[in-house]
Amino acid sequence: MTITTTMLALLSNILLLQAVTSTASNTTGSMRSISWYAGWHSTDFPLSQVSWSKYTQLTYAFATTTPDVKTLSLEDSDAALLPQFVQSAHQNNVTASLSIGGWGGSQYFSTNVGSAANRTAFVQTVTELATKYDLDGLDFDWEYPNRQGIGCNTINNNDTANFLSFLQELRQDSTGSKLILSAATSLQPWNDTSGAPSKDVSGFSKVLDFIAIMNYDVYNILSSHAGPNSPLNDTCAPTDDQTGSAVSSVKAWTDAGMPASQILLGIAAYGHSFVVPESSVFQSSSSTNITNIYPSFNKSAEHLGDRWDSPGGVDICGNFSGPSGVYSYWGLFEGGYINEDGTPKAGVGYLFDNCSQTPFAYDESNQTWVSYDNVQSFALKGDFIRDYGLGGFSMWETAGDLNDTLLDSIQSAIGTSIASSDNSTQQPNTNPSSSSASRNAAAPILLALLSIFSIRVAALAYNG
Ligand SMILES: *[C@@H]1O[C@H](CO)[C@@H](O)[C@H](O)[C@H]1NC(C)=O
Ligand SMILES: *[C@@H]1O[C@H](CO)[C@@H](O)[C@H](O)[C@H]1NC(C)=O
Ligand SMILES: *[C@@H]1O[C@H](CO)[C@@H](O)[C@H](O)[C@H]1NC(C)=O
Ligand SMILES: *[C@@H]1O[C@H](CO)[C@@H](O)[C@H](O)[C@H]1NC(C)=O
Ligand SMILES: *[C@@H]1O[C@H](CO)[C@@H](O)[C@H](O)[C@H]1NC(C)=O
Ligand SMILES: *[C@@H]1O[C@H](CO)[C@@H](O)[C@H](O)[C@H]1NC(C)=O
Ligand SMILES: *[C@@H]1O[C@H](CO)[C@@H](O)[C@H](O)[C@H]1NC(C)=O
Ligand SMILES: *[C@@H]1O[C@H](CO)[C@@H](O)[C@H](O)[C@H]1NC(C)=O
Ligand SMILES: *[C@@H]1O[C@H](CO)[C@@H](O)[C@H](O)[C@H]1NC(C)=O
Ligand SMILES: *[C@@H]1O[C@H](CO)[C@@H](O)[C@H](O)[C@H]1NC(C)=O
Ligand SMILES: *[C@@H]1O[C@H](CO)[C@@H](O)[C@H](O)[C@H]1NC(C)=O
Ligand SMILES: *[C@@H]1O[C@H](CO)[C@@H](O)[C@H](O)[C@H]1NC(C)=O
Numbered sequence: 001m002t003i004t005t006t007m008l009a010l011l012s013n014i015l016l017l018q019a020v021t022s023t024a025s026n027t028t029g030s031m032r033s034i035s036w037y038a039g040w041h042s043t044d045f046p047l048s049q050v051s052w053s054k055y056t057q058l059t060y061a062f063a064t065t066t067p068d069v070k071t072l073s074l075e076d077s078d079a080a081l082l083p084q085f086v087q088s089a090h091q092n093n094v095t096a097s098l099s100i101g102g103w104g105g106s107q108y109f110s111t112n113v114g115s116a117a118n119r120t121a122f123v124q125t126v127t128e129l130a131t132k133y134d135l136d137g138l139d140f141d142w143e144y145p146n147r148q149g150i151g152c153n154t155i156n157n158n159d160t161a162n163f164l165s166f167l168q169e170l171r172q173d174s175t176g177s178k179l180i181l182s183a184a185t186s187l188q189p190w191n192d193t194s195g196a197p198s199k200d201v202s203g204f205s206k207v208l209d210f211i212a213i214m215n216y217d218v219y220n221i222l223s224s225h226a227g228p229n230s231p232l233n234d235t236c237a238p239t240d241d242q243t244g245s246a247v248s249s250v251k252a253w254t255d256a257g258m259p260a261s262q263i264l265l266g267i268a269a270y271g272h273s274f275v276v277p278e279s280s281v282f283q284s285s286s287s288t289n290i291t292n293i294y295p296s297f298n299k300s301a302e303h304l305g306d307r308w309d310s311p312g313g314v315d316i317c318g319n320f321s322g323p324s325g326v327y328s329y330w331g332l333f334e335g336g337y338i339n340e341d342g343t344p345k346a347g348v349g350y351l352f353d354n355c356s357q358t359p360f361a362y363d364e365s366n367q368t369w370v371s372y373d374n375v376q377s378f379a380l381k382g383d384f385i386r387d388y389g390l391g392g393f394s395m396w397e398t399a400g401d402l403n404d405t406l407l408d409s410i411q412s413a414i415g416t417s418i419a420s421s422d423n424s425t426q427q428p429n430t431n432p433s434s435s436s437a438s439r440n441a442a443a444p445i446l447l448a449l450l451s452i453f454s455i456r457v458a459a460l461a462y463n464g
Pocket of ligand 8: 234235236384
């Protein structure tokens with residue numbers, strides 16, 4: 001059977017239209033277009049540079065957890081800027097949210113939600129913060145419930161259940177009920193009491209407005225070898241490298257009961273670099289084409305990424321960590337890897353991998369191998385978001401882009417007008433039981449059809 005791209009596109013449009021019109025509330029009427037604004041980069045990228053009209057929400061990063069359930073800290077994130085952030089967002093009719101946690105800020109989530117008394121206190125702590133700063137939303141970036149993150153987080157078998165109880169109590173609160181509540185998540189659903197990915201997260205779908213799957217850092221400086229930072233697909237990767245992707249993580253979360261329309265794809269306006277010897281990168285007959293996207297790298301070679309990277313230091317656990325090797329997207333331009341339009345710079349080794357659907361670059365002069373995202377991979381991710389009926393995207397980070405080239409690319413691929421001046425569709429999840437049941441009626445059908453026909457719409461559209 002031959003199914004053409006046009007036929008499939010028509011089919012998806014019909015199904016998506018059904019998804020929207022059968023919706024009880026209007027929450028899914030528009031795509032969420034979000035990025036995290038890192039307070040500590042505000043000097044380089046002031047609020048005045050934000051392209052507010054292209055976003056429905058901006059999320060300020062981070063308030064961090066502390067040993068005291070009554071206190072959240074804004075110490076590392078320019079606390080003085082937060083009121084201006086909220087004001088600028090509101091002037092632009094953009095939802096202003098605050099993210100709590102992050103890689104270095106999740107140390108005390110487990111104890112903060114570890115008992116009924118603490119959950120009640122923590123509800124008070126977060127709602128007071130929301131009121132104090134006039135926030136529209138709170139984003140929970142717990143890395144991770146019942147799974148160690150940075151190395152010294154408090155952790156408990158019951159973390160995921162306690163997290164849900166906390167969110168339920170927050171939703172019952174008169175302030176909490178009005179907030180847009182979201183979570184930044186791991187690729188797999190959070191670990192349950194047994195330490196395995198939860199099989200049922202439907203309870204979270206009733207209290208959260210959405211989750212954003214952090215589909216990045218999949219391979220980083222701590223990995224055993226290099227690989228794609230933010231793979232769209234990994235079901236086509238070598239078995240040992242099927243370590244997560246947009247395709248497999250969205251499947252994992254929807255299989256566990258999170259409606260596709262409440263899932264945002266976390267996307268990366270940055271890449272990871274590694275020092276990789278030439279012999280591991282190029283095929284013998286070629287001097288410029290990368291052939292290996294899973295090479296071993298030299299772990300003892302110090303390598304700084306862009307000018308935002310640092311030689312490292314002591315983390316919150318007291319462990320030393322060296323440079324991250326991270327290049328923001330603009331950093332790849334500054335570093336001579338890409339041109340302004342995102343095409344690879346002449347003389348730089350390049351490969352666009354058709355499984356991860358992401359680009360790779362190699363600078364022979366200093367053996368720097370980079371896995372990143374560009375205009376092409378963002379367009380493919382936009383197609384994926386639209387075709388799978390996801391709720392939108394959230395980009396790390398606002399200041400990472402280069403003159404909006406990535407943001408414009410994903411938005412035009414999704415093709416939905418993302419109008420922040422109409423924020424009427426960005427209301428909190430007030431009637432979860434009725435809306436979450438109906439709003440996703442069509443998504444599973446679409447998913448099933450896509451997998452039956454095994455059509456790679458994106459591949460057809462972009463790779464001929
Ligand atoms: C739902 O949203 C769409 C698109 O923004 C709008 O045209 C429509 O009037 C809304 N419906 C309701 C019931 O608010
Ligand atoms: C914000 O919304 C109001 C009311 O809908 C509108 O008058 C105003 O022009 C909008 N402002 C911006 C910056 O979009
Ligand atoms: C919607 O826009 C209005 C201004 O027009 C603002 O007061 C309100 O806080 C916004 N709501 C959200 C959820 O952003
Ligand atoms: C409750 O929070 C306090 C700190 O505010 C902490 O010492 C205690 O261990 C927490 N309880 C649980 C059960 O995690
Ligand atoms: C938790 O989840 C991760 C992957 O999501 C898994 O690798 C790990 O083994 C799980 N269990 C614990 C106790 O961390
Ligand atoms: C960091 O230090 C903690 C002790 O504070 C230790 O338990 C943890 O394993 C260390 N992590 C790494 C990655 O070395
Ligand atoms: C987890 O919760 C169960 C039941 O509420 C309790 O018996 C158990 O002690 C808790 N586990 C931990 C590690 O706190
Ligand atoms: C992911 O890869 C599998 C296996 O090659 C393929 O069937 C599927 O269409 C791909 N999905 C996307 C969205 O590229
Ligand atoms: C390098 O890759 C390009 C595009 O993928 C291809 O056209 C070219 O033949 C390759 N060159 C060599 C020497 O393999
Ligand atoms: C790895 O890097 C270190 C530090 O730059 C260097 O001394 C060593 O020779 C490198 N190893 C290989 C195999 O290239
Ligand atoms: C490698 O060289 C490029 C310039 O060609 C430079 O921008 C980049 O920072 C260098 N990388 C490292 C790790 O030295
Ligand atoms: C970004 O846009 C500004 C203003 O339009 C322009 O001056 C600058 O050259 C652009 N930079 C790049 C790298 O495209």
